[in-house]
Amino acid sequence: QKEVEQDPGPLSVPEGAIVSLNCTYSNSAFQYFMWYRQYSRKGPELLMYTYSSGNKEDGRFTAQVDKSSKYISLFIRDSQPSDSATYLCAMSANTDKLIFGTGTRLQVFP
Amino acid sequence: EPEVTQTPSHQVTQMGQEVILRCVPISNHLYFYWYRQILGQKVEFLVSFYNNEISEKSEIFDDQFSVERPDGSNFTLKIRSTKLEDSAMYFCASSEEGITSGSETQYFGPGTRLLVL
Numbered sequence: 334q335k336e337v338e339q340d341p342g343p344l345s346v347p348e349g350a351i352v353s354l355n356c357t358y359s360n361s362a363f364q365y366f367m368w369y370r371q372y373s374r375k376g377p378e379l380l381m382y383t384y385s386s387g388n389k390e391d392g393r394f395t396a397q398v399d400k401s402s403k404y405i406s407l408f409i410r411d412s413q414p415s416d417s418a419t420y421l422c423a424m425s426a427n428t429d430k431l432i433f434g435t436g437t438r439l440q441v442f443p
Numbered sequence: 444e445p446e447v448t449q450t451p452s453h454q455v456t457q458m459g460q461e462v463i464l465r466c467v468p469i470s471n472h473l474y475f476y477w478y479r480q481i482l483g484q485k486v487e488f489l490v491s492f493y494n495n496e497i498s499e500k501s502e503i504f505d506d507q508f509s510v511e512r513p514d515g516s517n518f519t520l521k522i523r524s525t526k527l528e529d530s531a532m533y534f535c536a537s538s539e540e541g542i543t544s545g546s547e548t549q550y551f552g553p554g555t556r557l558l559v560l
Contacts (some may be wrong), residue, residue, distance in 0.1 A: 429476070429491045433486040
């Protein structure tokens with residue numbers, strides 16, 4: 334079983350849709366959960382960060398962590414064409430080493 | 444806004460040659476990292492560096508790899524004898540502190556695309 338699993342997509346949605354992106358993981362030691370956005374030919378950029386379980390909201394973005402199910406989600410409300418990118422989940426146990434998912438490619442069309 | 448920079452943006456080399464990838468982290472950051480992303484695959488951790496020494500490395504980071512902070516601003520990754528499978532995008536990242544110290548944001552540079560022929 335892979336340590337972090339993420340559906341690669343692509344996911345194609347119309348502008349204004351609610352997008353749900355997900356990752357599952359197997360390592361129960363993970364405590365730090367991040368979502369990065371990566372535009373083509375650029376480095377990953379941190380979008381959201383959650384420590385342990387719970388929800389976190391920032392503008393149109395909501396991150397959820399369910400440690401009991403080993404499942405994390407990122408919701409994007411009112412999606413925009415500028416949200417078109419690859420979204421990477423990343424996790425860490427008690428170290429600075431980030432373990433990434435494969436990324437989900439999102440396309441928001443006008 | 445401060446950012447991590449990397450040079451060169453692209454590097455083509457022959458198998459067996461040595462390459463040095465360069466990074467300038469954000470100036471007040473103390474933690475430095477290298478990751479790589481083989482085309483079509485996930486971003487993979489290589490090494491973290493703090494206080495002039497390696498704090499953690501992955502199984503990928505074998506004896507062919509080394510890192511150095513030769514001066515107060517640069518952070519380099521050297522691959523001693525490149526192999527075909529070293530072809531990838533290499534990302535440098537930096538953070539103010541470590542994750543467990545409360546600094547969750549690792550800032551990534553734009554990457555160096557390395558092609559080994």
